[in-house]
Amino acid sequence: MEEIATVSREGGLHRDLGKGQVIMISLGGAIGTTLFLSSGVALGYAGPSVLVSYAIAGFIAVVMVFSLSEMAVVHPAAGSFGTYAETYLNPWAGFVVRYTYWAAQVIATGFEAVAAGIYMTWWFPASPVWPWSLGFATIVLVVNARSVASFGTVEYWFSFIKVTAIVLFIILGLAQLTGVGAPAVGLRNLYALPGGFFPHGAGGTWMAVILGLLSFVGIEVIAVTSGEAANPKTTIPAALRTTALRIFLFYVLALGVVAALIPWTQTGGGVTVTESPFVKVLARSGVPQAAGIMNFVIVSAALSGMNTNVYLCSRMLFSLSRGGYAPRILGRLSKAGSPVAATMLSGACILMAAGLAKFTPKAYSYLQGVALFGAIIVWVLILVSHIAFRRVHRAADLPVRMPLFPVMQITGLALLGALLVTMGLDKNWTLSWRVGVPWLVMLTLAYFLWKRTARVAPGAALSPAAPHAAGAVHD
16 A cells, blocks of 8 residues: 655654554543643632633644544654644644644653652652652653653553542542532532632633643644554544543543632632642542542653653654754664654753753743643644645545534634733733744744755655545555
8 A cells, every 4th residue: 555755754663552552642641730730720710610711721622633633544644733734834834833842842841840840749848849850851761762662551551540540539529529428518619609600700711721721732642643553544533532522521520529629719829839739639538648649640640741742752853854854863763663862852851841940949830831832833733734634635535524614623723812812911921922932933044044055855745635645554
């Protein structure tokens, strides 16, 4: 079966990820520290209406991932949305989206490492955060330097631990709410506190959407794994359906339990976080060592998020190298099929990001703001690429189809644009613009400089004029 140009260009990666691994990796990518730690900040912004905030963010995420999955099934490649932007928009878009996503994931891995360090201070309150952060970052780099099968196995179990923990947390929380074994807490915290369900009005609810969106960043790993999935035509749609449903249920139920059990007035309203609200809930449950067990689970969740992010970083650099946009050494694979050089370069940058914890207690907040700016730019380009993709491919020919096209995409783009404007105007998030805008300008200048001086043309992109051939994949 004839391969498409991009699959050939990014050849050599081993298709060793099974269906179960892809599903758990995609779940793990979207369930990380931003659910366990930043949800406390979101509660401070919105109060009980945080449930509405996360529903809005979840809608944007579902639109993005359905759009992305349509393209991933037709064009399974490690470069994923960077390749699609290059093909259906222009080479500049492919260049910018891949480098921006790489930078965003490097920074995201840094704040996951900082979060893991914060969690460790629950057991070791006198210890600084930064040594833990650097140590955890080093561990996940070693895992990712091995084969993709090793990555898949480790990430499967990391994800299994935190998914199981969320289910048990929901069960224990519901027991407290309904009075199983103790007086019922009830739902009064959702409506009876000052301000009711919307204590800070629509503005507070909207600000919490920012944290909600950050929680869902990572779900796009579904598309990146298509380049190493054993059977992407069946694996990707299955992962899409399972992930979208489970994440919605986990977030709504878990946050509902947190909001009902912890008065939002006890969560604060700033962007600096020191303890997970999930640990607070279990500390009140009466179950021996429940809070400590949940803290262990949250540390594993941070490591899971870091593990997935390093994978994403290395595949973006690998794709850039194979496309001619980065040094050739970054496109080389080890005998195990892993882009070790791309992983190590990403790792060096991740260690620098994690090391920020040594210099400021606000490292987590600073890093997550900058990472979110980059992620929103990437999601915008994914949706724009998908609109262009649909001009070439008939919906009836697609194995996975996004309903209500293009209304859903346009709505998603409008919401993402509004979130960017909000971040630029809010003092707690404006750093994301002060870093993000110069980054985009620098990338654009670098692209045109590269285009002018490159001696070798970049690898051929996909051929959008051949939709039927584009679906061909080597199994």
